[in-house]
Amino acid sequence: MLNNVAVALVNGVAPFELGVFCEVFGTDRSEQGLPVYDFAVCAAEEGPLGSGGGAFAIVPAHGIERLEEADLICVPADREAPVRDYPEPLLDALRRAVDRGSRVLSVCSGAFVLGAAGLLDGRSCTTHWMHAEALRRRFPRARVDPDVLYVDQGPVITAAGTASGIDACLHLVREEHGAEVANAIARRMVVPPHRDGGQAQFIQRPLPRTACDTVGEVIAWMARHLDGEITVEHLAERAHMSPRTFARRFQQETGTTPYQWVLRQRVLLAQELLEGTDETVEAIAGRCGFGNAAALRHHFLRTLGTTPHSFRRAFRGPRAAA
Incomplete structure (x- = not known):
């Protein structure tokens, strides 16, 4: 005892x-x-x-x-x-x-x-x-x-x-x-x-930097288009590589896959919007490329261990979350 x-x-x-x-x-x-x-x-x-x-x-x-x-x-x-x-x-x-x-x-x-x-x-x-x-x-x-x-x-x-x-x-x-x-x-x-x-939910994870120019321009494009559909095939085309070569090079230079990179950046953007704006969760889901609030909630909970509403309440207070 x-x-x-x-x-x-x-x-x-x-x-x-x-x-x-x-x-x-x-x-x-x-x-x-x-x-x-x-x-x-x-x-x-x-x-x-x-x-x-x-x-x-x-x-x-x-x-x-x-x-x-x-x-x-x-x-x-x-x-x-x-x-x-x-x-x-x-x-x-x-x-x-x-x-x-x-x-x-x-x-x-x-x-x-x-x-x-x-x-x-x-x-x-x-x-x-x-x-x-x-x-x-x-x-x-x-x-x-x-x-x-x-x-x-x-x-x-x-x-x-x-x-x-x-x-x-x-x-x-x-x-x-x-x-x-x-x-x-x-x-x-x-x-x-x-x-x-x-x-x-409290860890700050800024946009990963890469010193190599091979995928740097593509990463910058990805960051500007998180609200749209992003496929390896499209990214490889922009980088003038085959999808397999692009995926391998991306992993070498960022330490993660294109899919995981995009997912993490979408969650980061959602965090910023939940904390800094009054937009609805549905609207934020659209701006971040999740499509709907249910998908945002799923990935938010899986990545951060909390829900978008709970995150907003923690960082902006219960009145903002309501």
């Missing part, structure tokens, strides 16, 4: 992610009949710990030895995570925690701490989409999924960025105490108990 929760801090800790753990697990809500955790914030390094941005310093009440009692160890983000090393006593404490059956939970770049402890090897995990490639390079045995809000892999839970830490914490509460308790805590925090979709 999850009763004892400790947060391990290093220099450069991100205040928001620390605050998430304090709010979910460190707030006494016993007057509502909600669980109360034995909660502690622990220093994994010596001296006052600087916050991300250096606006203030934090002096935790406990040292790293407090981690030995925890059923759950939380690791918030820190601003130097992609390149820095971590204290070996902290990494040892995390490994021992998992060995004795405790859980560990990272948020955002806190995943680099778990990776340094070897706890991501062979496991699915996530981090903020901006750090996903760096996490993959530094810990090649980790299976990094940059599209999800959080991943629960047995004793190791990793959350994407900032608010995704709330999602992961409420997931743990829901698993330990049931949906009613998780929903009550979410209401106190004035946050949704569960969010639709994943991190994919």
